[in-house]
Amino acid sequence: MIPFLDLRAINAAQRDELVAAFERVLDSGWYVMGQELQHFESEYADYCGAAHCVGVGNGLDALVLALRALDIGPGDEVLVPANTYIATWLAASHVGATPVPVEPDPETCNLDPARLEAAITPRTRAVMPVHLYGQPADLDPILAVARRHGLKVVEDGAQAHGARYKGRRLGAHGDAVAWSFYPGKNLGALGDGGAVTTDDAALAERVRTLRNYGSKVKYHNEVIGTNSRLDELQAALLRPKLRTLDEFNRRRAAVAARYLEGLAGVPGLGLPTVADFAEPVWHLFVVRHARRDALAQRLAAAGVGTVIHYPVAPHLQPAYAVLGLARGTLPISERLHEQVLSLPIGPTQTEDQTNAVIAAVRDAVGTMG
Ligand SMILES: *Cc1c(COP(=O)(O)O)cnc(C)c1O
Numbered sequence: 078m079i080p081f082l083d084l085r086a087i088n089a090a091q092r093d094e095l096v097a098a099f100e101r102v103l104d105s106g107w108y109v110m111g112q113e114l115q116h117f118e119s120e121y122a123d124y125c126g127a128a129h130c131v132g133v134g135n136g137l138d139a140l141v142l143a144l145r146a147l148d149i150g151p152g153d154e155v156l157v158p159a160n161t162y163i164a165t166w167l168a169a170s171h172v173g174a175t176p177v178p179v180e181p182d183p184e185t186c187n188l189d190p191a192r193l194e195a196a197i198t199p200r201t202r203a204v205m206p207v208h209l210y211g212q213p214a215d216l217d218p219i220l221a222v223a224r225r226h227g228l229k230v231v232e233d234g235a236q237a238h239g240a241r242y243k244g245r246r247l248g249a250h251g252d253a254v255a256w257s258f259y260p261g262k263n264l265g266a267l268g269d270g271g272a273v274t275t276d277d278a279a280l281a282e283r284v285r286t287l288r289n290y291g292s293k294v295k296y297h298n299e300v301i302g303t304n305s306r307l308d309e310l311q312a313a314l315l316r317p318k319l320r321t322l323d324e325f326n327r328r329r330a331a332v333a334a335r336y337l338e339g340l341a342g343v344p345g346l347g348l349p350t351v352a353d354f355a356e357p358v359w360h361l362f363v364v365r366h367a368r369r370d371a372l373a374q375r376l377a378a379a380g381v382g383t384v385i386h387y388p389v390a391p392h393l394q395p396a397y398a399v400l401g402l403a404r405g406t407l408p409i410s411e412r413l414h415e416q417v418l419s420l421p422i423g424p425t426q427t428e429d430q431t432n433a434v435i436a437a438v439r440d441a442v443g444t445m446g
Contacts, residue, residue, distance in 0.1 A: 078380045078382070079380060079381050079382060079421050079426075079430045079433060079434055080382045080421065081382035081383060081384050081419070081421050082261055082382075082421065082422075082423050083423060083425055083426070084260055084261060084265075086423075086425040087265075087325075087423060087424060087425055088267065090321075090424075090425060091317055091318065091321060094317035095267070095314055095317065095318075098113075098310075098313040098314050098316065098317060099310065099313070099314070101113075101313060102309050102310045102313045105309070107309060108308060108309050108310065109306055109308050109309060110289070110306055110309075111309050112309075113309045113310075113312040113313040113316070114132050114306075114307055114308075114309060114312040116312070116316060117130075117132060117307070117312040117313075117315050117316050117319070118130040118131065118132055118272070118312075120316060120319055121256075121272060121274070121315075121319060122248075122274060124239075124246070124248075124319060124322070125246050125247065125248025125249065125254070125274050126245065126246045126248050126249060127248035127249040127254070127274035127275060127276055128249065128275070128276045128277075128278065128281075129274065129275050129276070129277075129278060129280075129281035130272050130273070130274045130281075131272060131273045131274075131281055131284045131285050131288065132270070132271070132272045132288075132306065132307030132312060133270075133271045133272060133273065133284070133288045133305045133306065133307055134269060134270070134271060134288075134304075134305035134306060134307065135257060135258075135259065135269040135270065135271045135305070136164060136233075136235045136255060136256060136257020136258070136259060136262075136271040137164045137167060137168060137171075137257075137271070138271055138288070138303070138305040139255035139256055139257065139271035139272055139273050140164065140165065140167075140168030140205070140231065140233060140255040141168045141171045141172060142273060142284045142287050142288055142303075142305065143168075143231045143252075143253040143255050143273050143275075143280075143284065144168055144169065144172045144174070144203065144231060145172055145283075145287055146253070146273075146280050146283035146284045146287060147203065147229045147231070147252060147253070147280065149169075149172050149174050149202050149203050149229065150172050150173045150174060151172075151173035151174065152173075152174075152200060153172075153173075153174040153175070153200060153201075153202040153203070154174060154175050154176075154177045154198060154200040154201045154202065155169035155174045155175070155176055155177065155201075155202065155203045155204070155205060156177050156178075156179050156193060156196055156197070156201060156203070156204040156205065156228075157169060157176045157177065157178055157179070157204075157205050157207075157391075158178065158179060158181055158187065158188040158205075158206070158207050158209070158410075159178035159179060159180050159181060159390065159391070159392065159407040159409070159410035160180075160181040160186055160209065160390070160409075160410040160413050160414070161207040161209060161233070161391065162207075162235070162386070162387060163387075163391045163394060163396070164233070164235070164257075165205050165207050165233050165391075166178075166391045166397065168205070168231075168255075169205070174202070174203075175200075175400075176391075176397075176400075177196055177198075177201070178196075178391070178392055178402070178407055178410070179192050179193055179196050180192050180407055180408075180409045180410055181409055181410060181413065182215075183409050183412070183413065184350050185212060185214075185215075185350060185352055185355075186209055186210060186212070186349075186363070186413060186417075187206070187207065187208070187209050187212060187213075187214040187215065188206050188207065188214050188215075188219065190215050190218035190219050190222065191218075193219065193222045194222055194226075197222075197226055197228075201226065201228060202228060202229060203228055203229040203230065203231055204219060204222070204223055204228050204229075204230055204231075205230075205231050205232070205233055206219050206230065206232050206233070206251070207232075207233040207235075207236075208232065208233065208234055208236060208237035208240055208247060209236060210236060210349070210357070210359075210360055210361040210362075210363050210386070211236050211237050211240055211263065211329075211357045211358040211359050211360035211361065212237070212240070212349070212351065212352070212355055212357040213237060213240045213241065213242040213247060213352075213354070213355045213356070213357065214232075214242075215352065215354060216232075216242050216250045216251070217242075217243070217354075220250065220251065223251075229251075229252045230250075230251030230252050230253075231251060231252060231253050231254075231255060232247065232250065232251045232253070232254040232255070233254075233255055234247050234248075234254045234255060234256045234274075235255065235256060235257035235259075235262060236262065236263070236360040236361070237263075237357075237358055237360065238256065238262065238263045238264040238322060238326075238358060239263065239264075239322050239323060239326045239358045240355070240356060240357055240358045241355075241356035242354055242355065242356075243354050244356075248274045249274060249275060249276040252275065252277060252280065253273050253274070253275040253277070253280060253284075254273070254274045254275070255271065255272075255273055256271055256272045256273070256274065257270070257271050258270030258271060258272070258307075258311065258315055262360065263322065263325070263326060263329070263358050263360050264315065264318060264319060264322050265318070266311040266314055266315050266318075267310075267311070267314050268310075268311055269311070270307050270311040270312075270315065271305075271307065272307065286299060286300060286302060287300065287302045287303060287305075288302065288303065288304075288305045288306055289302060289304070289306060290302045290303070290304060291303075324424075325424035326358045326359070326424075328423075328424040328425075328426075329358065329359040329360075329422055329423065329424055330357075330358075330359055332359070332362070332422050332423070332426050332431050333349075333357075333359045333362050333422065335428065335431045335432070335435070336348075336362055336420065336422075336431065336434075336435065337349075339431075339432065339435035339439075340364070340435055340438060340439075343438065343439055343442050344442065345366055345367060345368075345442065346364055346365070346366055346438070346442060347364060347365030347366065347416070348364060349362065349363055349364070359422055361386055361419045361422065362419060362420045362421075362422040363386060363417050363418070363419050363420075364417070364418055364419075364420060364438075365413070365416040365417055365418070366416060366418065366442070367416060368445055369385070369415065369416050369417065369418050371445055372418060372438075372441055372442065372445065373385070373418055375437075375440075375441035375444065375445070376434075376437055376438065376441055379437040379440070379441065380437075381420075381421065381433075381434050381437045381438075382421055383418050383419060383420060383421070384419045385417060385418060385419065386417060386419050387414060387417075388414065389414060390407065390410050390411055390414045392406065392407055392410075393411070393414075420434055420438070421434055
């Protein structure tokens, strides 16, 4: 059996450091908004090359609080990728704005900058590029359109910790970057967590206030804030994990390189492409096949775990029936949702396991005709 992702093994690789972090917090007597959070925030800001990092409760809150801090709200439209995890859309909805989907480039699966301008209306206030699957979106043309039209740019970095765009780490290209530290992400806590990074001091300060009841000084509330804090335990656990992130990302890249080699030329199988501006971190290794469900079934029978990211496009979810975007309105994204399949990838996956997946995929496609 080759699991899709072996989280137990990933965390076991750093067991002693994680136990030490837990004991440090346990014995400190201080569990929310303390030293561990401060250290993690400055370490993660440095890592990303951003001036500021504000820890929050999860990735969705990071997106929501970044939008709120930028004053995006009711009546506003926010451009989002048609092809993303639904959290990106939900963030726009939670601030009272309307998510407006833009189709992806079918090769990179990321937002196609050439399609942005056609989606802009007088109500458009922001664009949210997602670095999907760990592949940086093409930020420069997106930022150029945003500048021309006075739009804010909030990046969704939930799948791309450590990825670089044109040689520079993600973290402060746009106005803000929202991060998730959900356990399965490349930088994952042992529970929920998130952060916002930015070079804008005033924006960071607003997120800091919003995450903590709208309060800078205890029991003095300036705005209607929320409770969304990265707790001391998760911050302490993330610190040793940040120190191994580059090494773990390199191991993911080695798995991806082996897949690209071993799966080249398999008939009907679409492989991920890496744009020349991108240094991806391979959160997922996503292939495409016209008979995706049959492929997934054969791989499951061969003991290979796969996951579909994602089976239903956001605009076709019951939650977004309210937008009235019928099937057929976003054909590129819809086709991707029908064809994508994520193969096992992770920092503890062995070469033997990777080779076994390659053999299983070749075998499965061969018997599918
Ligand atoms: C995981 C994820 C999120 C949400 O993060 P949570 O911490 O689970 O709230 C947002 N966007 C993308 C693209 C994600 O993959």
